[in-house]
Amino acid sequence: MSVISWSFLAFFAVLSGVYYLPPVRRRAQAQNILLLLGSFVFYGIADLKALPLLAASVIVFYFLGLAVERAIKKEEWRRAALLRAAGVCLGTGTLLGFKYLGAFLPANGSGTLRILLPLGLSFYTFRLIGYLIDVYREKIPAEKDPIRFALFVSFFPTLVSGPIDRAGKFLPQLREGRLFDYGLAMDGFFQVLWGLFEKMCIADNLAPFTGMVWAQPEQSGSLTLAFTALLYPIQIYADFDGYSHITIGLSKFLGIKVARNFDHPFFSRNIAEYWRKWHMSLTSWLTDYVFTPLSVSFRNLGKVGICLAVVITFTLIGMWHGADWTFALFGLYHGLLYIPLVFSGSFQKRRKLKAGKWGLPAIGDMAGMMLTYLLVALGLVLFRAPGVSEAVSYACRMLAVGAWKPYDLVVALLNARIPLFFPLPILVLFLLEWARRDKEHPLQHCENAGSGKSMVLDSCITVSMLMAIILLQGHTGSFIYFNF
Amino acid sequence: MTRKDIYPRLGAIMCEVFDLDSVDINDTTTADDIPEWDSLSHIQLVVAVEKAFGIKFSSREIMRWQNVGELADSVIAKIG
Numbered sequence: 001m002s003v004i005s006w007s008f009l010a011f012f013a014v015l016s017g018v019y020y021l022p023p024v025r026r027r028a029q030a031q032n033i034l035l036l037l038g039s040f041v042f043y044g045i046a047d048l049k050a051l052p053l054l055a056a057s058v059i060v061f062y063f064l065g066l067a068v069e070r071a072i073k074k075e076e077w078r079r080a081a082l083l084r085a086a087g088v089c090l091g092t093g094t095l096l097g098f099k100y101l102g103a104f105l106p107a108n109g110s111g112t113l114r115i116l117l118p119l120g121l122s123f124y125t126f127r128l129i130g131y132l133i134d135v136y137r138e139k140i141p142a143e144k145d146p147i148r149f150a151l152f153v154s155f156f157p158t159l160v161s162g163p164i165d166r167a168g169k170f171l172p173q174l175r176e177g178r179l180f181d182y183g184l185a186m187d188g189f190f191q192v193l194w195g196l197f198e199k200m201c202i203a204d205n206l207a208p209f210t211g212m213v214w215a216q217p218e219q220s221g222s223l224t225l226a227f228t229a230l231l232y233p234i235q236i237y238a239d240f241d242g243y244s245h246i247t248i249g250l251s252k253f254l255g256i257k258v259a260r261n262f263d264h265p266f267f268s269r270n271i272a273e274y275w276r277k278w279h280m281s282l283t284s285w286l287t288d289y290v291f292t293p294l295s296v297s298f299r300n301l302g303k304v305g306i307c308l309a310v311v312i313t314f315t316l317i318g319m320w321h322g323a324d325w326t327f328a329l330f331g332l333y334h335g336l337l338y339i340p341l342v343f344s345g346s347f348q349k350r351r352k353l354k355a356g357k358w359g360l361p362a363i364g365d366m367a368g369m370m371l372t373y374l375l376v377a378l379g380l381v382l383f384r385a386p387g388v389s390e391a392v393s394y395a396c397r398m399l400a401v402g403a404w405k406p407y408d409l410v411v412a413l414l415n416a417r418i419p420l421f422f423p424l425p426i427l428v429l430f431l432l433e434w435a436r437r438d439k440e441h442p443l444q445h446c447e448n449a450g451s452g453k454s455m456v457l458d459s460c461i462t463v464s465m466l467m468a469i470i471l472l473q474g475h476t477g478s479f480i481y482f483n484f
Numbered sequence: 485m486t487r488k489d490i491y492p493r494l495g496a497i498m499c500e501v502f503d504l505d506s507v508d509i510n511d512t513t514t515a516d517d518i519p520e521w522d523s524l525s526h527i528q529l530v531v532a533v534e535k536a537f538g539i540k541f542s543s544r545e546i547m548r549w550q551n552v553g554e555l556a557d558s559v560i561a562k563i564g
Binding site: 077287292299300 | 524526530531543544546547548
């Protein structure tokens with residue numbers, strides 16, 4: 001059941017309608033049970049065979065958390081460390097088993113085992129491992145209520161593709177009953193609208209064109225390949241950021257705030273800034289549980305130690321995407337791009353973005369943004385290619401500037417039947433994101449929620465966004481990050 | 485020795501590591517209160533504190549700190 005479907009809309013309407021009905025007494029518990037049941041129904045419909053694994057993971061980590069806390073209270077440090085290590089090995093072992101086993105097995109008629117990767121496994125496993133490590137580090141207490149713990153792991157809006165929530169921020173929200181908050185619900189509604197616009201009007205319009213070029217790149221001209229490589233970051237961003245806005249918006253409607261996933265990454269002036277703004281819930285998870293322990297261990301090596309920790313962390317980020325060398329090299333490529341920043345000291349510097357002339361970014365900032373975008377686009381050639389040799393061949397051909405022929409590109413665009421208006425929603429995306437870059441999403445305006453002035457503005461935004469979605473939408477496809 | 489005895493020295497180290505003119509720290513100060521305090525500068529802070537006090541923290545100690553007060557406690561426990 002995709003979040004962009006009439007069946008999901010009906011599911012969510014029924015669930016959220018019942019959600020705010022429970023009486024004041026035991027409201028939190030009733031709402032948590034309802035959300036948990038809803039999450040298991042949602043997951044069961046999407047991937048019934050994977051439901052037992054999700055349920056087993058919840059049960060095992062619930063008891064592991066309690067056991068780690070008990071060992072710490074008794075000052076049995078070795079036992080606590082062993083239990084944490086067992087949990088981390090179990091989680092990563094399951095994840096690696098499902099992700100990588102298929103790559104080493106011969107394909108049969110129906111494909112390899114990789115196709116059987118349980119839906120959302122990566123995302124809920126990261127939640128479980130993070131929880132256990134935080135209990136071990138005594139940053140949070142172990143959750144005693146099994147309903148709350150199970151809901152933290154399987155909360156349906158974020159179960160399939162994140163954002164990856166942290167127990168320390170998510171679980172306390174489940175302890176109190178949620179009352180309907182008009183301002184938060186409207187903000188969530190607008191965030192969903194913005195997510196739908198990104199996914200349906202940008203990602204879905206670009207997907208047929210980039211898909212066609214990538215299916216047979218040898219049949220496309222150099223300029224077409226370069227153009228496709230430049231469009232792909234926008235497509236993948238609109239797809240994943242769109243999905244993230246939809247899930248965060250739905251959660252707000254249920255009175256729950258989940259982690260932010262993107263912070264306008266294309267306004268980044270270097271690759272370190274880009275990764276602080278791209279898939280933030282994953283990068284902050286990896287910072288806390290991989291990069292920081294590594295850099296603590298390597299701390300006496302100075303900047304070399306930091307580079308080592310960065311390169312290892314990024315290679316792991318790449319490998320998380322799948323069992324292909326292209327993904328490992330994609331991660332390594334980004335890790336290596338950090339090295340000059342670490343040695344120059346600009347890795348750390350955080351300068352606030354300021355508008356220059358005509359409200360646009362200053363020239364220096366703009367140059368940094370464009371260079372970062374080009375580096376990201378080049379890296380995504382590795383990410384998108386089916387193999388390393390294909391990626392190298394694609395990159396060599398697209399960089400042969402002498403062979404660029406505009407005629408080839410026009411023919412390719414016509415062949416792919418890409419709508420002629422496709423730059424329009426992209427322009428809207430960049431302009432609105434820039435103008436509203438201090439907000440969580442461009443349509444956020446909850447300051448006057450509930451007032452007459454707000455009602456008029458709310459109606460105008462709703463009507464114009466729905467019109468844009470209806471008029472500019474492409475053929476709805478699945479979300480790219482469902483594969484990971 | 486108390487936390488307050490440590491703070492002037494810790495504050496001076498933080499100013500140097502975070503490249504600040506002055507820093508106001510207390511028991512509950514966390515990385516969220518100082519924008520320059522991120523995952524990378526945290527490691528540089530640990531190295532600078534170890535060097536300044538001639539001590540060595542374990543990985544578990546470093547990971548457990550929730551605020552400046554707990555960092556000060558670890559320093560006090562090491563230097564006695």
